[in-house]
Amino acid sequence: MDRDKFFMERALRLAEKGVGSTSPNPMVGAVLVKDGEIIGEGFHKKAGEPHAEVLALKQAGERARGAELFVTLEPCSHYGRTPPCVQAIIKAGVTGVVAAMEDPNPLVSGRGIKMLEEAGIQVRVGVMEERARKLNEVFIKYITTKKPFVVGKIAQSLDGKIALSSGISRWITGEPARIRAHELRSRYDAVMVGIGTVLADDPLLTCRLPGREKDPVKIVVDSTLKIPVNARLFQDSGKVIIAATQKADRQKMRVLKELGADIIETESNGGDMVNLPQLFEILGTMGITGVLVEGGSRLLASLSKEELLDKLIIFVAPRLIGAEGLSSVGNLFVDELKKTPRFTIGSLEQIGEDIMLEAYKG
Ligand code: AOF
Numbered sequence: 001m002d003r004d005k006f007f008m009e010r011a012l013r014l015a016e017k018g019v020g021s022t023s024p025n026p027m028v029g030a031v032l033v034k035d036g037e038i039i040g041e042g043f044h045k046k047a048g049e050p051h052a053e054v055l056a057l058k059q060a061g062e063r064a065r066g067a068e069l070f071v072t073l074e075p076c077s078h079y080g081r082t083p084p085c086v087q088a089i090i091k092a093g094v095t096g097v098v099a100a101m102e103d104p105n106p107l108v109s110g111r112g113i114k115m116l117e118e119a120g121i122q123v124r125v126g127v128m129e130e131r132a133r134k135l136n137e138v139f140i141k142y143i144t145t146k147k148p149f150v151v152g153k154i155a156q157s158l159d160g161k162i163a164l165s166s167g168i169s170r171w172i173t174g175e176p177a178r179i180r181a182h183e184l185r186s187r188y189d190a191v192m193v194g195i196g197t198v199l200a201d202d203p204l205l206t207c208r209l210p211g212r213e214k215d216p217v218k219i220v221v222d223s224t225l226k227i228p229v230n231a232r233l234f235q236d237s238g239k240v241i242i243a244a245t246q247k248a249d250r251q252k253m254r255v256l257k258e259l260g261a262d263i264i265e266t267e268s269n270g271g272d273m274v275n276l277p278q279l280f281e282i283l284g285t286m287g288i289t290g291v292l293v294e295g296g297s298r299l300l301a302s303l304s305k306e307e308l309l310d311k312l313i314i315f316v317a318p319r320l321i322g323a324e325g326l327s328s329v330g331n332l333f334v335d336e337l338k339k340t341p342r343f344t345i346g347s348l349e350q351i352g353e354d355i356m357l358e359a360y361k362g
């Protein structure tokens, strides 16, 4: 492996340690190198806490003079919750910076690179860029659009079914895949389901993982507030948001608020359904950067029709269920192949006996 890749790989691995805790900030890792040796390392842990570069500089101390910095994101040039890293880098006497990608944050986007160059520092951008972009796909969408990155999660049979005709669905995939699916919850600010899933499965929607600081926000799309007051997701910790329409029953709304739920009322979109584009805009203003949608088939179909699904993560179990089973995605009412929603396969991985497949919109 060449030198650039070797150190950037290390920086990416450090960045990954921030998974699930940096929102709304990106995951960033930094490595300071002098005479072929790592003299300082750091990763961003949490918004408001020091940036990766600053931690690496601190560890290196005086030795940073004349060193080269490998960082997974362009160093910042702005005053946010913390002062600009560019200043600290220049002050420390670093002579070269290698960044995996430009910072998509409109407050930075190239300014950091420019300031470093103006200070006489050699800057290179684009080493392992694809990996860095994938690592921060949620941040990239959110910081540039103020809307959350939306991921649909499905656990299905080879023939695309998520339950028997009786509704039985436990368990289609094996345990290793189910553990992986569960871990996904810790990566996103919110987990979302449709009311059909709450009525059928009564899920907890928590992320019972050790070391996790906060549970994801639980969001139920429930246009007419059918959710039972004794639903299990109220019993556990973690904020609950229910998305309804303005037609929803006021009395039920009060009861749900007393249970601690926040209600988002979207404007009518002609029908009786929740206005999903508006819902995601509101969630964005609330600082929710990424949403994992765990079903059911109707919600996934609606999201697909509205072109709101940025990514699908599909666990496929090697079994057949048959046409009488429940399809993973509800009716799309497409009459031409060229109008079917298109995705591009991102990755494919075998997990136990199952396959995990990532597909991106477009
Ligand atoms: C991070 N961690 O290691 C780097 C970031 O509010 P602040 O001061 O934490 O600034 C957040 C912005 O700083 C973030 O959106 C990104 O543009 C830039 N770089 N952020 O949280 C880091 N290097």
Ligand code: ZN
Pocket: 051, 053, 075, 076, 077, 083, 084, 085, 086
């Ligand atoms: Zn910074």
